[in-house]
Amino acid sequence: MEYVATIGMEVHAQILTQTKMFCGCPNELTSAAPNTHTCPVCLGMPGVLPVINRVAVEATVLTGMALNCTIPSFSKFDRKNYHYPDLPKGYQISQYDLPLCTSGHLDVTVEGDARRIGIRRVHLEEDTARLVHQGGVSLVDFNRSGVPLMEIVTEADLHSAEDAYAYLSKLRQILRYLGVSTGNMEDGAMRCEANISVRPEGAEVLGTKVEVKNLNSFRSVRMAIAYEIERQIAVLEQGGRVQQVTMGWDETNHRTLFQRSKEGAEDYRYFPEPDLPPIEVDEEWRAGIRCRLPELPDEKEERFTQSYGIREADAALLTQDLQVANYFEAACAACEGPTSPQTVANWVLGDLYRLLGASGSDIQACPVRPEGLASLLALVESGKINGTTAKDVLNEMFASGRSAEEIVKNKGLAQISDEDTLTEIVLSVLDQNPGPAQQYREGKLQVLGFLVGQVMRQTRGQANAQAVAEIIKTELARQS
Ligand SMILES: [Zn+2]
Numbered sequence: 001m002e003y004v005a006t007i008g009m010e011v012h013a014q015i016l017t018q019t020k021m022f023c024g025c026p027n028e029l030t031s032a033a034p035n036t037h038t039c040p041v042c043l044g045m046p047g048v049l050p051v052i053n054r055v056a057v058e059a060t061v062l063t064g065m066a067l068n069c070t071i072p073s074f075s076k077f078d079r080k081n082y083h084y085p086d087l088p089k090g091y092q093i094s095q096y097d098l099p100l101c102t103s104g105h106l107d108v109t110v111e112g113d114a115r116r117i118g119i120r121r122v123h124l125e126e127d128t129a130r131l132v133h134q135g136g137v138s139l140v141d142f143n144r145s146g147v148p149l150m151e152i153v154t155e156a157d158l159h160s161a162e163d164a165y166a167y168l169s170k171l172r173q174i175l176r177y178l179g180v181s182t183g184n185m186e187d188g189a190m191r192c193e194a195n196i197s198v199r200p201e202g203a204e205v206l207g208t209k210v211e212v213k214n215l216n217s218f219r220s221v222r223m224a225i226a227y228e229i230e231r232q233i234a235v236l237e238q239g240g241r242v243q244q245v246t247m248g249w250d251e252t253n254h255r256t257l258f259q260r261s262k263e264g265a266e267d268y269r270y271f272p273e274p275d276l277p278p279i280e281v282d283e284e285w286r287a288g289i290r291c292r293l294p295e296l297p298d299e300k301e302e303r304f305t306q307s308y309g310i311r312e313a314d315a316a317l318l319t320q321d322l323q324v325a326n327y328f329e330a331a332c333a334a335c336e337g338p339t340s341p342q343t344v345a346n347w348v349l350g351d352l353y354r355l356l357g358a359s360g361s362d363i364q365a366c367p368v369r370p371e372g373l374a375s376l377l378a379l380v381e382s383g384k385i386n387g388t389t390a391k392d393v394l395n396e397m398f399a400s401g402r403s404a405e406e407i408v409k410n411k412g413l414a415q416i417s418d419e420d421t422l423t424e425i426v427l428s429v430l431d432q433n434p435g436p437a438q439q440y441r442e443g444k445l446q447v448l449g450f451l452v453g454q455v456m457r458q459t460r461g462q463a464n465a466q467a468v469a470e471i472i473k474t475e476l477a478r479q480s
Contacts, residue, residue: 002201003236005229006209007158007194008120011171012151013181014127014189015059021126021148022050022093022276030187034141042146044088049275052077056148057100057279059180060124061289063150064101066174066296067119071286075100077124077273085140086129094151096270099123100279106154106174107298108166117167118155125149130188150181156195156206161225164194168221173297177322185217192216194225198232198242207232208242212256214249224249228256300325308332308341317349323363324348330370339377347373351391355398367401368394376404384408386415388461417464419471422455425463426471429454430479440476448472 017027023041026032040048061071078096104119129145131138152171158164172183172190182189192215197207212228215221232242247256295303297319304315304325319325331344352373356366368376376397380390385408396407408414416422429451430437436447448469455468 001237003198003229003233004201004203005159005232006156006197006199006206007160007164007225008156008209009154009158009164009167010151010193010195011153011168012127012149012191013175013183015056015124015148015150015180016182017053017055017059017148019053020146021053021056021124022146025146027147029143029147032143034139034143037143038145043142044090044145050093050273052276052279053148056124056150058289058292059148059178060100060122060150061281061286062178062292063152063175063180064104064122065290065293066178067101067104067106067122067152069101069104069119069122071101071281072098073281073283074098074278075281076278077276078270079273080125081269082267084128085138086131086145088129088142088145092126092128093273093276094125095123098278100281106167106170108163108170110160110162110166115157115163115166117157117163120153120155122150122152125151156197161222161229164225165218165222168192168218170297173320177294177296188216192221194221194228196225196228196232198229198236200236207236208244210242210244210256211246212249213246213259214251216251220249220251223254224256227254231256304328308345310342310345314342314345314349318345321363327363327366327370331373334371334374335377336374337378337381339374339381343377344373347377347394351394355395359398366398368397372397372403379404379408383417383464384414386462386464388456389413389415392461413462415464416459416462417467419467422463422468422471423475425455425458426468426475429458430472430475437476437479441479 019025020027020037020042023039025037025039025042028037041050064071075095075098077093079091080094080096081091083090099121101122102120104122106117106119108115108117127144127147127149129140129142131140154167158167175181175183175190184190185192194212194215195209196212197209199205199207210228210232212224215224228247235242243261245261246259248259250257301315301319304310304318305312308315310318318328328344328348331348332341335344352366352368356363373394376390376393379385379393380387385393389408393404393407393413396402397404400407433451433454436450440447440451451472452465452468455463455472456465
C-alpha cells in the first residue's frame with residue numbers, strides 16, 4: 001500500500017534585540033558567564049512586573065510581513081502554565097488565540113517544483129532558562145530566561161523530509177535577510193519541531209500525529225522526519241495504531257524515542273496575561289514597520305538575473321547569503337572597465353569560495369575586499385596578468401591581505417606579451433621538440449596545445465597564451 005505523509009513545522013527563533021522580552025537584562029548569550037544577565041523579572045520573583053520589548057514586537061511583525069501574513073490590529077499575551085525547572089514563574093508568557101501574525105505563506109522550491117507552504121501564525125513569547133545536564137547533576141543558566149522568541153507555525157502542507165529541509169532553509173534565509181535572528185541551529189538560536197502523520201493514499205482522514213522534538217541541525221530534521229515516516233508506516237503495515245505522543249530525536253542512534261504522551265492546549269490552562277496590556281498595531285505603526293522590509297531573497301535573485309545578466313543558478317547561489325550578495329554587488333560596482341558581472345560571479349563562487357571554505361571563515365571576514373577583487377580582475381581584463389597567474393595572486397591576496405598590484409609588481413608576475421621575448425622562447429621550444437613540430441607541419445593541429453603548454457611551463461605560466469599560439473603558428477609556417 002502507498003502512504004502519504006503530512007507534516008507541520010514549528011520553528012522557534014531567538015530574536016536579536018539589545019534587551020530581553022520583558023526586562024532590561026542584556027540579550028546576550030554567547031560570551032556571558034552563566035547567570036550574570038538576570039534580574040527579579042527574568043528570575044520569576046513574585047511581585048515584579050514585565051514590560052513589553054517594542055523592538056521584539058516589531059521584529060515579529062516584520063517577519064510576519066515577509067511571510068505574507070495578515071497583521072491583526074489587536075493582539076495579546078497569554079500565560080501558558082506548566083511547571084519545569086527552567087521556568088521559575090511556573091508559566092511562560094506566550095500568545096494563544098490572538099497572535100501578532102496570521103495566515104501567510106512561504107514559497108519554496110523542492111527538487112525543481114514550486115511549492116507554497118501555508119504559515120498558520122507567527123507569535124511572540126519568552127524563552128525559558130537553559131538546563132545543562134552534566135556529571136549526574138543538572139545546572140540551570142537563567143541568562144536565556146526571558147529572551148524574546150518568535151514561534152513560526154506552518155499549516156500541515158509539507159509531505160517529505162525534503163519539503164521540510166527546503167522550508168527551513170528558506171525560512172532561515174529570510175530571518176537572516178531581515179536581521180531579526182541569527183537562525184543558527186547549532187547554538188539553539190533556531191529550534192525546530194515537526195508534527196508528522198501518515199495515512200494510506202486516498203484516505204480522507206489524517207493519521208494520528210506524532211510530535212518530534214530535539215531537532216537541532218538541518219541534518220537531524222531531515223533524518224528524523226524520514227525515520228518517523230518509515231516508523232509510522234511500519235506500525236500501520238503491522239495492523240497497529242500510531243499513538244499521539246511526543247518523541248525526541250536520538251542524535252547518536254539515529255532514531256526517534258518516546259518522550260511523553262502529548263499534552264493538549266487545555267493542559268496549559270491558558271489565560272490572558274493580567275500584567276500586560278494588549279498590543280494594538282494600528283495602521284500607522286504597521287506602515288512604519290512595512291517600510292523596513294528589505295529586498296527579500298526571491299526578489300534579489302530575480303534582480304541579479306535581470307539586471308546583472310548572470311546565470312540563474314549563480315544568482316540563486318549568490319543570494320543564499322545576504323553578505324555574499326552584498327559582496328558581489330560591491331565588487332561589481334568597484335569594477336572599472338569591461339569586467340562583466342558574470343566574471344565577478346565566477347570568481348566569487350569559484351576561487352573565493354574555495355579559499356573561504358578552506359580557511360573556515362565567512363565572507364565578512366574575507367581578507368580580499370570587493371574592491372580588491374575588482375582590481376585583480378582589472379589586471380586580467382587589461383592583459384597585465386593572465387587567468388592562471390590571477391588565481392595565484394588571489395591566493396596570495398587572501399593569505400597576506402596585500403593588494404593585487406603590489407603582489408604582481410613585487411613578484412614580477414606580469415604577463416609576458418612582448419613579441420620578441422616570446423618568439424625567442426617559442427624558437428627554443430620548437431628546437432627542443434622537433435617531433436611535435438614536425439607533426440604539426442604534417443597537419444596534426446592538436447599538438448599546438450602541447451607546444452603552447454611547453455612555453456607556459458618555461459615562463460611559469462606568465463606568457464600570454466593567445467600570443468604564444470599565434471607566434472608558434474607563424475614560426476612553423478615560416479620554417480616549412
Ligand atoms: Zn531580567
